[in-house]
Amino acid sequence: MEQQKGKSWEEWSWSRSVSETVNGSHELTIKGYSLAKGMGAGKYITSDTFSVGGYDWAVYFYPDGKNPEDNSMYVSVFIALASDGTDVRALFELTLLDQTSKGNHKVHSHFDRPLESGPYTLKYRGSMWGYKRFFRRTLLETSEYLKDDCLVMHCTVGVVKTRFEGSKQGVIVPAPDMGRDFKRLFVSQVGCDIVFKVKGESYKAHKLILAARSPVFRAQFFGLVGDPSCLEEVVVEDIEPFIFKAMLLFIYSDKLPDIYDVMGSTPMCSYTVMVQHLLAAADLYNLDRLKTLCESRLCEEINTENVATTLSLAEQHHCPQLKAICLKFIANPTNLRGAYCCRVGYKNKKKYNNPTSRSLPRSFMIIFIRVLMLGTREEGKEAEPHSVSLSVTARHWQLCISHKSHPVMHSEAFLHLKESCPSMLLELLETFASVDDNSSQTLSRKRSGSSIYGQDLAYGGAAESINPNGRRVRRRS
Numbered sequence: 001m002e003q004q005k006g007k008s009w010e011e012w013s014w015s016r017s018v019s020e021t022v023n024g025s026h027e028l029t030i031k032g033y034s035l036a037k038g039m040g041a042g043k044y045i046t047s048d049t050f051s052v053g054g055y056d057w058a059v060y061f062y063p064d065g066k067n068p069e070d071n072s073m074y075v076s077v078f079i080a081l082a083s084d085g086t087d088v089r090a091l092f093e094l095t096l097l098d099q100t101s102k103g104n105h106k107v108h109s110h111f112d113r114p115l116e117s118g119p120y121t122l123k124y125r126g127s128m129w130g131y132k133r134f135f136r137r138t139l140l141e142t143s144e145y146l147k148d149d150c151l152v153m154h155c156t157v158g159v160v161k162t163r164f165e166g167s168k169q170g171v172i173v174p175a176p177d178m179g180r181d182f183k184r185l186f187v188s189q190v191g192c193d194i195v196f197k198v199k200g201e202s203y204k205a206h207k208l209i210l211a212a213r214s215p216v217f218r219a220q221f222f223g224l225v226g227d228p229s230c231l232e233e234v235v236v237e238d239i240e241p242f243i244f245k246a247m248l249l250f251i252y253s254d255k256l257p258d259i260y261d262v263m264g265s266t267p268m269c270s271y272t273v274m275v276q277h278l279l280a281a282a283d284l285y286n287l288d289r290l291k292t293l294c295e296s297r298l299c300e301e302i303n304t305e306n307v308a309t310t311l312s313l314a315e316q317h318h319c320p321q322l323k324a325i326c327l328k329f330i331a332n333p334t335n336l337r338g339a340y341c342c343r344v345g346y347k348n349k350k351k352y353n354n355p356t357s358r359s360l361p362r363s364f365m366i367i368f369i370r371v372l373m374l375g376t377r378e379e380g381k382e383a384e385p386h387s388v389s390l391s392v393t394a395r396h397w398q399l400c401i402s403h404k405s406h407p408v409m410h411s412e413a414f415l416h417l418k419e420s421c422p423s424m425l426l427e428l429l430e431t432f433a434s435v436d437d438n439s440s441q442t443l444s445r446k447r448s449g450s451s452i453y454g455q456d457l458a459y460g461g462a463a464e465s466i467n468p469n470g471r472r473v474r475r476r477s
Helices: 178-188 207-213 215-222 241-253 259-263 271-284 288-301 307-316 320-331 333-343 349-353 362-374 394-402 412-420 423-439
Strands: 015-031 050-052 055-062 074-081 088-096 106-109 120-122 128-136 150-166 194-198 201-205 233-236 452-454 463-466 472-474
Touching: 015 050, 015 055, 050 150, 055 150, 074 088, 074 150, 088 128, 120 128, 178 241, 194 241, 201 207, 201 241, 207 215, 207 241, 241 259, 241 271, 241 288, 259 271, 271 288, 271 307, 288 307, 288 320, 307 320
Parallel strands: 128 452, 194 233
Antiparallel strands: 015 150, 050 055, 055 074, 074 128, 088 106, 088 120, 088 150, 194 201, 452 463, 463 472
């Protein structure tokens, strides 16, 4: 750059606008494709929401197509904006995976070719991009994309972000390290002024730090009664030593501790069990952030072996989000499959070991949970709750209830919960009903003008968009 007459170099500056995409992917697996057919045009299977670029997204798969005029000749696939947003610009890629070793995936991507009119704009929550005629069903059902009655679809979203760069110089600021320094202070025991005696173990700490983090410790050390300087030792009787140590590590570091930091090289329990106990301690000492972190981790670790214990814990310590997730897990029909196929009298067990036959009838689920609520019925009488048409004898229900191999309904924690909080079973029934109803709902909002529909992609058709005036605009590929 040539220096202009009468101007010094210091007077020059520059700026740059950089537009790029923040990319994220989600994989949707559809098991039991043949059972999903017949739902009807416009009805869909949806993925869990996933986050990309600060927005939530979801994939919608229509086994009988989105458009009734197509007479279920095509399957439809769409990607929807699932969170609040205005004029969100994005690129998309849909990949139907070839489930053989050939790798002949069916890919429709915006990332590997320029778009004449730029990225697609989703106007508001519920706006969709996709293809009404994603694949002809007769071709799909004889292709290598369908294996063992299962489809696997990979979705990539690239949200367009614009940032500005300038000539102003800056200094790179390192990540916060206060938690690391305070953890070192705890481990070194420098300046400690309080000792906790916990069932034979001793832990030294600092009153000011504990008081700053926990209102319970603040009231204990600096309450209106007594001189805080006189308190040098506290006996703790209602928490295990390793859990109390884990709680202290969080107080100093603001992070969930590693199990090896707490118990050394030979842990005495699993990480999930430690977090369960830590949640109870967090509730006891009003450590709200620790409690939320424990809830989040337990949500990730839920399985048939620990869901009943986690549900009981969530009920006892007032964790509504964790409780709701546990109830939905138990209400999932696949988690009751064992009791159903083993004891109700079905001879063809292979049918219930087939991945395409793992869902239970809704009527069975309702009766099963209601029988758990009511206990046992008289021998020889049929269970006939109102609004349920399935008739199964009381003997069958007693066999279901007595089947000890079922991992959820007959765990010690679940039986304890049934006795201590019978209303929980009613909530479980309500949760199952809501899960079943939500799965069959159709989209109620009218889609935005940025929704993209497709021609017959099996034969190379191009995608179309519908603008707010209702006119179709052909996009060139």
